Amino acid sequence: MNPVLVELTRGVLVESRHRGAIAVADADGRLVWSCGDVGAPIYPRSAVKMLQALALVETGAADAYGLADKELALACASHSGEPFHVETVRAWLARIGLGEEVLACGAPTAPDGRPLTRAHHNCSGKHTGFLTAARQLGADPAGYQRPEHPVQQRVLATIAEMSGVDLASMPVAVDGCTAPAVALPLGPLATAFARIADPTRLPAERALAAQRLDAAVKAEPLYVAGTGRSCTALIGAAAGAASVKTGAEGVYVAAISSLGLGVALKIDDGAARASEAAIAAVMQALGVVDAADPAIHALLQADIPNSVGEAVGVRQASGWLRASLRDLPRNRA
Amino acid sequence: MNPVLVELTRGVLVESRHRGAIAVADADGRLVWSCGDVGAPIYPRSAVKMLQALALVETGAADAYGLADKELALACASHSGEPFHVETVRAWLARIGLGEEVLACGAPTAPDGRPLTRAHHNCSGKHTGFLTAARQLGADPAGYQRPEHPVQQRVLATIAEMSGVDLASMPVAVDGCTAPAVALPLGPLATAFARIADPTRLPAERALAAQRLDAAVKAEPLYVAGTGRSCTALIGAAAGAASVKTGAEGVYVAAISSLGLGVALKIDDGAARASEAAIAAVMQALGVVDAADPAIHALLQADIPNSVGEAVGVRQASGWLRASLRDLPRNRA
Numbered sequence: 001m002n003p004v005l006v007e008l009t010r011g012v013l014v015e016s017r018h019r020g021a022i023a024v025a026d027a028d029g030r031l032v033w034s035c036g037d038v039g040a041p042i043y044p045r046s047a048v049k050m051l052q053a054l055a056l057v058e059t060g061a062a063d064a065y066g067l068a069d070k071e072l073a074l075a076c077a078s079h080s081g082e083p084f085h086v087e088t089v090r091a092w093l094a095r096i097g098l099g100e101e102v103l104a105c106g107a108p109t110a111p112d113g114r115p116l117t118r119a120h121h122n123c124s125g126k127h128t129g130f131l132t133a134a135r136q137l138g139a140d141p142a143g144y145q146r147p148e149h150p151v152q153q154r155v156l157a158t159i160a161e162m163s164g165v166d167l168a169s170m171p172v173a174v175d176g177c178t179a180p181a182v183a184l185p186l187g188p189l190a191t192a193f194a195r196i197a198d199p200t201r202l203p204a205e206r207a208l209a210a211q212r213l214d215a216a217v218k219a220e221p222l223y224v225a226g227t228g229r230s231c232t233a234l235i236g237a238a239a240g241a242a243s244v245k246t247g248a249e250g251v252y253v254a255a256i257s258s259l260g261l262g263v264a265l266k267i268d269d270g271a272a273r274a275s276e277a278a279i280a281a282v283m284q285a286l287g288v289v290d291a292a293d294p295a296i297h298a299l300l301q302a303d304i305p306n307s308v309g310e311a312v313g314v315r316q317a318s319g320w321l322r323a324s325l326r327d328l329p330r331n332r333a
Numbered sequence: 334m335n336p337v338l339v340e341l342t343r344g345v346l347v348e349s350r351h352r353g354a355i356a357v358a359d360a361d362g363r364l365v366w367s368c369g370d371v372g373a374p375i376y377p378r379s380a381v382k383m384l385q386a387l388a389l390v391e392t393g394a395a396d397a398y399g400l401a402d403k404e405l406a407l408a409c410a411s412h413s414g415e416p417f418h419v420e421t422v423r424a425w426l427a428r429i430g431l432g433e434e435v436l437a438c439g440a441p442t443a444p445d446g447r448p449l450t451r452a453h454h455n456c457s458g459k460h461t462g463f464l465t466a467a468r469q470l471g472a473d474p475a476g477y478q479r480p481e482h483p484v485q486q487r488v489l490a491t492i493a494e495m496s497g498v499d500l501a502s503m504p505v506a507v508d509g510c511t512a513p514a515v516a517l518p519l520g521p522l523a524t525a526f527a528r529i530a531d532p533t534r535l536p537a538e539r540a541l542a543a544q545r546l547d548a549a550v551k552a553e554p555l556y557v558a559g560t561g562r563s564c565t566a567l568i569g570a571a572a573g574a575a576s577v578k579t580g581a582e583g584v585y586v587a588a589i590s591s592l593g594l595g596v597a598l599k600i601d602d603g604a605a606r607a608s609e610a611a612i613a614a615v616m617q618a619l620g621v622v623d624a625a626d627p628a629i630h631a632l633l634q635a636d637i638p639n640s641v642g643e644a645v646g647v648r649q650a651s652g653w654l655r656a657s658l659r660d661l662p663r664n665r666a
Contacts, residue, residue, distance in 0.1 A: 001334060008582070008603065011506025013516055015376050016582045016603030019352075043348050106641040112445035121640060173344025174645040181645075183346055249341070249349045269602040270341065270349030307454060308439040312507040312514075 002036035005321050006274040010313035018274035020267040025190035027198040033328050041183040042266045047247030049076045055154045056129040057209035061136035072216035073223035074125025080226025081120035089119040092128050096135050103127045104145040105177040123177035147180045163188035186264045193262030197255035217243040230276040233295035241288040252279035281317035285325035335369035338654050339607040343646035351607035353600040358523035360531040366661050374516040375599045380580030382409045388487045389462040390542035394469035405549035406556035407458025413559025414453035422452040425461050429468050436460045437478040438510040456510035480513045496521035519597045526595030530588035550576040563609040566628035574621040585612035614650035618658035
């Protein structure tokens with residue numbers, strides 16, 4: 001049974017509670033700290049985008065097509081479809097000689113019901129990264145999202161190497177964007193991100209690719225998510241000490257380069273409001289973000305307003321989690 | 334520890350799970366069936382709107398101002414702010430000589446960011462009901478939403494009588510719409526709705542008020558929620574056998590008049606997607622809604638689509654809950 005990580009309190013009573021599990025690991029695959037079941041497979045969903053993008057760099061595609069930090073950050077992004085995201089994806093697609101219509105993610109719909117184009121899809125950067133790798137490998141772009149395609153085979157092998165998990169023993173489902181959704185336990189998922197945070201023991205080519213993606217994400221946090229989003233706020237607030245990425249259904253990962261650690265967490269019920277509060281609490285405990293930063297404070301201790309703007313409740317990490325996190329190693333930088 | 338009531342499955346793996354508790358009670362306050370902790374106080378939030386509206390009828394306000402089923406359904410509603418909701422609320426306010434500006438719920442914002450007026454607020458019918466009762470009692474409309482106002486004092490006393498709970502022993506917080514948010518355990522909350530479903534042992538005036546509200550909700554399900562909403566679908570599908578109401582943070586109640594039972598449930602983590610699936614499963618088990626109805630099937634077994642519309646997962650009541658619900662009494666009508 002996983003512990004309660006995040007609570008919503010209204011008046012004197014806890015109104016809702018979110019359970020989950022958290023793994024903090026080092027690059028050798030040692031669990032430095034954990035709570036809950038970190039051995040059961042979960043779907044990391046979009047949280048593995050940095051791992052999926054390693055092939056884009058390692059194939060030579062990123063260099064061949066002159067990708068800069070913005071494109072690399074978009075390959076690791078679940079972006080908000082803001083104009084600068086969409087325009088960068090379109091220009092990138094043009095550079096590899098393809099149009100939006102090849103993006104297998106399909107086109108989303110705006111909150112007000114307006115139809116949008118495929119470049120607006122939050123995964124369009126990841127898909128464009130897959131297509132760029134396909135170009136570089138001389139593979140047919142058609143079907144690039146299918147598990148048997150050479151690009152996905154390479155991506156799956158990379159995730160297996162980074163996590164140390166034999167993916168043949170894990171279910172592979174279909175993600176929201178049609179790409180393969182791998183399953184991994186939180187422990188190995190945290191290890192994979194520890195190896196991005198501390199790539200010193202990776203093969204040289206892999207280490208360079210990991211560092212380049214990590215640097216791109218840190219340089220362009222707005223391209224990893226968007227205006228007002230938690231990933232953008234956390235990367236910005238960490239000021240070079242960490243990269244992070246959320247995944248659907250309550251997943252969050254972080255590569256804490258200042259400590260050489262990886263973090264992976266999953267909220268049992270899939271709530272993003274809870275995964276955001278939990279990763280912020282972990283990063284605060286690690287000393288890489290500061291509650292004095294208003295964007296971080298809003299994640300750590302979110303007022304629940306009524307309809308006229310008065311705070312009538314609060315959402316925050318549970319007392320148990322806040323106390324337990326005191327055992328984490330802490331950044332002294 | 335509450336059991337898992339609803340699961341999301343992607344591929345072969347359960348991706349997310351929602352725990353919670355369910356109480357099914359009769360009008361004598363006997364628990365007919367339950368799972369999880371039904372003795373701990375929870376905030377029913379908007380799920381108590383039918384109980385809050387009893388005073389509107391019992392004070393004579395509904396007759397004095399000629400309220401029809403649509404207005405009474407709106408008093409019990411969390412409506413979607415569709416034109417017919419907003420126009421009915423505005424015309425009702427005009428009838429009691431007040432304007433939208435007196436609604437303490439404030440004005441919401443449309444999904445596309447457009448500012449809306451107070452009559453659009455999902456609770457505007459409830460608030461107009463409070464104001465109509467204030468008029469009838471000769472009380473100052475100002476401050477009608479405060480716990481010490483004569484209208485709220487009467488509403489709180491009614492909820493205490495219907496549930497059998499001394500509210501002095503329970504926390505009272507502030508709801509999203511600024512009105513008092515009472516706390517009740519699920520058992521007594523189910524009892525209160527059993528007494529709407531089977532009002533035969535209530536005092537005569539209370540029984541008539543309960544029947545009138547129940548009839549109004551059943552006659553005008555679109556005024557209780559709106560187009561495509563779960564409350565509207567469930568009331569319509571029950572075809573006179575039940576009234577239902579959702580509440581924020583994963584609450585659902587039902588008054589099953591065909592069986593004289595009340596149902597109350599709360600999802601621990603507050604997810605509406607889970608409370609909808611759970612109440613649909615309970616009502617199917619009670620025999621008052623049919624999975625052959627497409628709107629009910631969509632609540633019972635919701636496909637999780639990817640971005641090109643293929644089903645890649647499913648959300649439904651857990652196998653444990655579906656098996657356990659076989660012990661419920663079943664409507665033979």
